[in-house]
C-alpha cells in the first residue's frame with residue numbers, strides 16, 4: 116500500500132460505498148474484507164467478532180478457508196487474535212509463527228501466511244472484535260499501514276455495534292460488554308434502594324458520519340471546535356460558570372492542559388487526514404488513548420484517562436451540537452442518573468417525580484450533591500468506579516444506597532429480591548408513619564426530643580411527615596452554596612421567612628454560615644490552604660468578615676419578625692470566639708432597634724460543640740449560652756484526627772467507642788450541671804444503634820436526617836434507658852476499640868427494635 120495519507124482515504128471511500136449498499140449483514144462483511152485486502156495489498160483480511168463468553172469468532176475472511184467462518188473460535192488471551200483482544204493492543208509481526216502466543220487453527224489454512232498485522236476493534240474503550248491482515252511474504256507492515264488498519268477498525272466498530280449483525284448471530288458482544296450483569300461496590304451516599312433505568316447525566320454522543328466527504332472542511336470543523344472548547348474551559352475556570360468550576364476545578368485544570376496539548380491536537384489532525392470526519396477523529400484518538408492508558412499500571416495516569424474522556428466528550432458535543440446534560444431531556448419513569456460527578460444544582464434540575472436514584476463514579480459522602488440527595492430522599496451511591504463504561508441510557512440498574520452496591524443489568528432473581536426489599540422498606544416506613552403522632556418516650560418513661568436536620572426548602576415537608584418536633588440544625592450554607600452569587604439581604608430574608616412559615620410554629624435552630632473545608636462558595640475567593648478542615652473556615656471566617664455575619668443575623672432577625680428565633684454558631688474553639696460572635700449579635704440588635712424593627716422574642720443563642728478544646732472550657736462557656744448542640748461529625752473527626760471525608764479512614768475509628776462516647780458524656784454531664792439544654796445534630800443521631808448509645812449516655816434530644824426519625828422513635832419506645840446506662844457505664848471505662856458489639860447484643864437481649 117502506498118505510504119501516504121491517500122491510501123486510507125481511498126479505502127474509507129470504498130468502505131462508505133459498501134456500507135451504503137442495501138445488502139445483508141454477512142454479505143456486507145464479506146465485501147468489506149475484500150475491499151480491505153485489496154486496498155492493503157494483503158492476501159488475507161479477517162474479521163473476528165467478540166461473542167458473549169469472551170469468545171472471538173471468525174465472522175468474515177478474504178484469503179482463509181471459507182468453511183472456517185463462524186467455526187474458528189478463540190478465547191480472549193488465546194492465540195494472536197485473543198492476545199490482541201485481551202491487551203487491546205495491535206500486533207505487527209513479520210513471522211506470526213515465531214510469536215509465543217501463536218495458535219495454529221488447521222481449518223483456516225493459514226500456515227502459508229507469515230506476515231501478520233492485527234488491531235483491536237474498540238468501542239467506548241471495550242474490545243468488541245479484532246481485524247487482521249496477513250501476507251505470504253515475511254515483512255513488517257509500515258506505520259501508515261497500521262494506522263490505516265486502525266482507522267478501518269473504527270469504522271467496523273460501528274458496523275458491529277449497529278445491531279445489524281443480529282441477522283448473523285442472535286447475540287454478539289457488540290453492545291460493548293453491555294450485555295452482562297455486573298456488580299460494582301461503591302460507597303453509600305444516601306439511604307434507600309432504587310430500581311430503574313440508567314440515564315447518563317452527560318449523554319454519550321452518537322457519531323453517525325464517520326467517513327469524511329471533504330477532508331479540508333473536516334479540518335476546519337475541528338479547528339473551530341477546538342477553539343470553542345478552549346474558550347469554554349477557560350471560561351469555566353475563570354469563573355463565569357463558577358458553580359460548576361469549583362466542583363471540578365482540579366479536573367478542569369487537567370482538561371485545560373490537555374486542550375492545549377499539541378500532541379493531542381496533532382493526532383486529531385492526522386486522523387482527519389486519513390479520511391475520517393472530525394468527530395470520528397476525536398473518537399479514534401480517544402480509543403487509542405484509552406487503550407494506552409488502560410495498560411499503564413500507574414493509577415494516577417489511569418485517572419487522567421477520565422479527564423481525557425471528559426475532554427473528548429466536550430469536543431464531540433461541540434462538533435455534533437448534542438445537549439450537555441440529560442436533566443432537561445424527557446426522563447423515563449424510574450430514572451437512575453449516572454454521572455462521573457455533578458454539582459448539587461444539577462441534581463435539583465432533574466424532574467423529581469421520575470428520579471429514583473443517583474450513582475456517581477466519584478462523589479464522597481460529604482459532597483454537596485450527596486447532601487442534596489439525602490435532603491431529597493433520593494437513594495445515592497458514590498465511588499462506583501467504571502460504571503459509565505458499562506451502561507447505556509436505558510440499562511436496568513439497582514442502586515443500593517444502604518450497602519453502596521450497584522447492580523448493572525441485574526438478573527431476574529436479584530430484581531425480585533430487591534423489589535421485595537423495596538416493599539419491605541415501604542412497609543417499615545408505613546409502620547413508622549403510624550408512629551408519627553405518638554411521643555418518643557422510652558419504656559422507663561424518659562421523653563426524647565427528636566428533631567430533623569435540614570438545609571433546603573425541600574426539606575420542610577419532612578418536618579411534618581416525620582413527626583419531628585422541630586429542626587435541630589438548619590444548615591444555612593446550603594442556600595449560599597447553591598447560589599450563583601452571595602445572596603443579598605432580601606433573598607436571605609425571604610429564604611428564612613419561608614422556612615419559619617413552613618415550620619408552622621415548630622422551632623428551627625438556624626446555624627450561621629459554616630463554610631470552608633469541603634463547603635465552598637464558588638463566588639467567594641478563598642486562599643488555598645494546606646489543611647482546609649483545620650483552616651480559615653466557619654465562625655473563624657465570619658468573625659474576620661463580620662459584615663457577612665451581620666448581614667445574615669439581620670436577615671434572620673427580620674425574618675423572625677418578632678417571633679421566637681434560635682441561632683447557633685459553628686466551629687467555636689474557645690469561649691472568646693463565642694463572646695465575639697455574641698457581640699456581633701448585640702451590634703445588630705441595636706442596628707435593628709434604631710430602625711424601628713421588632714427583635715425576635717425570645718432570641719436564643721447557642722454553641723455547636725464540635726472542636727474538642729471546648730470540652731475543657733464548658734464551665735466558662737455554658738453559663739453564657741442558651742443551649743448547646745454537639746456536632747459529632749466534626750467532633751469525632753477532630754478527636755481521632757481522622758478526615759471525615761476520606762473513604763480510606765471510614766470505619767477506622769468508631770464513634771461508639773469509650774473515647775468518643777466518654778467525651779460526649781462529659782458534655783452532657785456539664786450541661787446538666789449548668790442547667791442548659793444540650794442536643795446532638797451529627798449524622799450519628801440518625802442510626803438507631805448509635806442513637807441508642809447516645810441516649811444511653813444521657814442525651815434526651817437528637818437531630819437527624821428526616822428519614823431516620825421513624826426508626827429512631829421505634830427504638831426509643833422499646834428501650835429501657837436506665838438499664839442501658841447501667842450496662843454502658845463500666846464499658847465506657849474499658850480500653851475497647853468500640854462497644855458496638857456489646858450494644859448490639861444489649862439491644863437483642865432486651866428486645867430493642869433497631
Ligand code: PEP
Nearest residue numbers: 725746747748749796797
Ligand atoms: C457536625 O459537624 O456534626 C455537623 C452537624 O455539622 P456539619 O456536618 O455541617 O459539619
Ligand code: MG
Nearest residue numbers: 725746748749
Ligand atoms: Mg460540623
